[in-house]
Amino acid sequence: xxKVTQAQTEISVVEKxxxxxxxxxxxxxxxxxxxxxxxxxxxxxVFLIRRNSFDEQNxxxxxxxxxxxxxxxxxxxxxTASQVVDSAVYFCALSGVRFGAGTRLTVKP
Amino acid sequence: xxGVTQFPSHSVIEKGQTVTLRCDPISGHxxxxxxxxxxxxxxxxxxxxxxxxxxxxxxxxxNRFLAERTGGTYSTLKVQPAELxxxxxxxxxxxxxxxxxxxxxxxxxxxxxL
Numbered sequence: 001x002x003k004v005t006q007a008q009t010e011i012s013v014v015e016k017x018x019x020x021x022x023x024x025x026x027x028x029x030x031x032x033x034x035x036x037x038x039x040x041x042x043x044x045x046v047f048l049i050r051r052n053s054f055d056e057q058n059x060x061x062x063x064x065x066x067x068x069x070x071x072x073x074x075x076x077x078x079x080t081a082s083q084v085v086d087s088a089v090y091f092c093a094l095s096g097v098r099f100g101a102g103t104r105l106t107v108k109p
Numbered sequence: 110x111x112g113v114t115q116f117p118s119h120s121v122i123e124k125g126q127t128v129t130l131r132c133d134p135i136s137g138h139x140x141x142x143x144x145x146x147x148x149x150x151x152x153x154x155x156x157x158x159x160x161x162x163x164x165x166x167x168x169x170x171x172n173r174f175l176a177e178r179t180g181g182t183y184s185t186l187k188v189q190p191a192e193l194x195x196x197x198x199x200x201x202x203x204x205x206x207x208x209x210x211x212x213x214x215x216x217x218x219x220x221x222x223l
């Protein structure tokens with residue numbers, strides 16, 4: 001069975017703090033894809049990153065970074081020096097079929 | 110380029126009534142997906158179209174839900190008759206290729222069944 005767990009329901013930080021959003025997944029597939037999406041107040045989910053199961057290299061994009069570890073079945077997302085505009089609900093997904101429950105991030109000025 | 114469009118953005122109906130949700134995917138995207146999110150829960154996959162054919166409808170809750178995609182363009186999701194537990198946000202997404210690619214989402218339809 002496939003499953004995605006985002007244990008953090010809500011996180012609140014002050015601007016410029018670093019914050020990590022956790023994602024743990026379960027799958028029996030050997031080939032799979034992991035995603036992170038951002039849902040701003042406007043409602044639509046916006047794609048952030050895709051990782052395939054054979055690529056464990058961490059990735060950095062500006063203030064965003066992702067840590068993929070197959071050994072712990074985790075795909076965590078870190079925002080460095082958070083900003084108010086980062087406030088949103090963030091979803092982790094497994095191959096587009098299984099989504100986590102989302103983590104609501106609030107960044108306060 | 111227009112994104113994925115969903116109509117209506119909100120719908121409030123009474124139990125037993127019928128509601129039809131519409132999704133217009135990005136032009137040229139063969140793959141269209143429906144999802145539902147109940148408040149605070151995960152986004153649950155409902156079904157996947159490839160053009161006009163249903164590729165996977167394993168997530169459809171029951172036979173009160175009917176999805177169609179005539180001509181492989183826009184899609185409709187009809188709930189008849191609606192029940193209280195059908196309330197939630199219904200998202201549509203599209204992609205040029207299949208689930209290994211990133212999805213483009215609409216803003217969702219907030220359905221409230223009273």
